[in-house]
Amino acid sequence: MVKGINKAFVYGVSVGGSNFTDRTKESHRLKMNFENGLNVVLISPRRMGKTSLVKHVQEIVDKSLIQTIYIDIFDCRSEYDFYNKFAEALLKQTANKMELAIENIKRFLVRLTPKVAFSPDLTSEYSFSLGITPKEYSPEEILALPELLAKHIGKHIVVCIDEFQQIGEWPDSIYVQKRMRGVWQHQQHVSYCLFGSRQHMMTNIFQNKRMPFYQFGEPNYLQPIPTADWIPFIQSKFAEKDLTISEEYVTKICEIVRNQSSYVQQLAWNVMINTQEEVTEKVIEQGVSDLLAQCTPLFIEQLNPLTTYQMNFLRAINNGQHDQWTSQEVMGKYNLGTKSNIAKMQTLLLEKDFIERREDGLYLSDPVLELWLKQH
Ligand SMILES: Nc1ncnc2c1ncn2[C@@H]1O[C@H](COP(=O)(O)OP(=O)(O)O)[C@@H](O)[C@H]1O
Ligand SMILES: [Mg+2]
Secondary structure: OOOOOOOOOOOOOOOOOHOOOOOOHHHHHEEEEOOOOOOEEEEEEOOOHHHHHHHHHHHHHHOOOOOEEEEEEEOOOOOOHHHHHHHHHHHHHHHHHHHHHHHHHHHHHHOOOOOEEEOOOOOOEEEEEEEOOOOOOOHHHHHHHHHHHHHHHEEEEEEEEEHHHHHHOOOHHHHHHHHHHHHHHHOOOOEEEEEEEEEHHHHHHOOOOOOOOOOOOOEEEEOOOOOOHHHHHHHHHHHOOOEEEHHHHHHHHHHHOOOOHHHHHHHHHHHHHHOOOOHHHHHHHHHHHHHHHHHHHHHHHHHHHOOHHHHHHHHHHHHOOOOOOOOOOHHHHHOOOOOHHHHHHHHHHHOOOOOOEOOOOOOOHHHHHHHHHHEE
């Protein structure tokens, strides 16, 4: 066992405990939805705090009533990849001991011979792979598993599926979605919390009338954590290290990264590192320049595959252009190619999450990329 250290700021991975701030309203609503068996769809740009929020709610729900299951399907590439992960998570997380999980496999998945693996550090951690293929079980049989398990353990089950947008990338995706919804919507003792980033994909799955998951659950758009909540959080972290930061500078940190949760913590950490006693303008500037340097390799990698026209499009947005894309003047000024090319570019840049649509037009999704493009 490694002794835990108390990190001041954490970014890039989901956070809990003293690294989790605010979100009392969202936590409460989600908790109520879970405890009342409502399906939920949770959408936000990446690194805003979806995973952290769901994991937090898993901790605070009434565990005597419901059993939550967490599954991250980011690396699932096909339908059966998913069924394996789905069944493994269900069986493992509904049993508090390995023996129980194995018993349940024998009870509910008789046709399988699971392989069990223990983690190398000899903790009680284990994992198993079920190796489900269409030969052993049909999709419907696997999709029905949570209902059987709920009855077996005598609790309502809430299945939380992270990075759900990935499903849109699988072969025969729409067909698979139809099957899922077909089984899930009839379950009495199971509800679902489906969440993910890449707004464009998620909105297409849940808000498009022709798609199977249309109106499957209550849509929730996770908003940024307000500056008023970051102020006490960040100030107390500085105070723990005998450092001070004024409200004004916390506000500035939030503004620079448009309150995107992960960047707020990353920039706050950059600032803390360079602070002697009290945060100054110069320290903030240094923090921002460090942040840009930290992001540079990733941005270069992300921008590398883009064509000149696509880059011109991003630069146009960064220059304050948000709509009227097909006006002669705009097309000429930014050199965007033909009209049909512009339409294709928009779709691609939305799908790849470089840009997002707001009420008054298109904007860059990443506040730091925006700063970076201004400098390069
Ligand atoms: N409630 C929160 N309080 C403080 N920081 C948060 C919170 N939620 C998210 N963050 C910050 O955002 C980062 C990404 O969070 P995560 O939950 O992984 O986002 P998402 O799942 O939306 O991509 C975390 O590492 C942390 O820095
Ligand atoms: Mg996440």
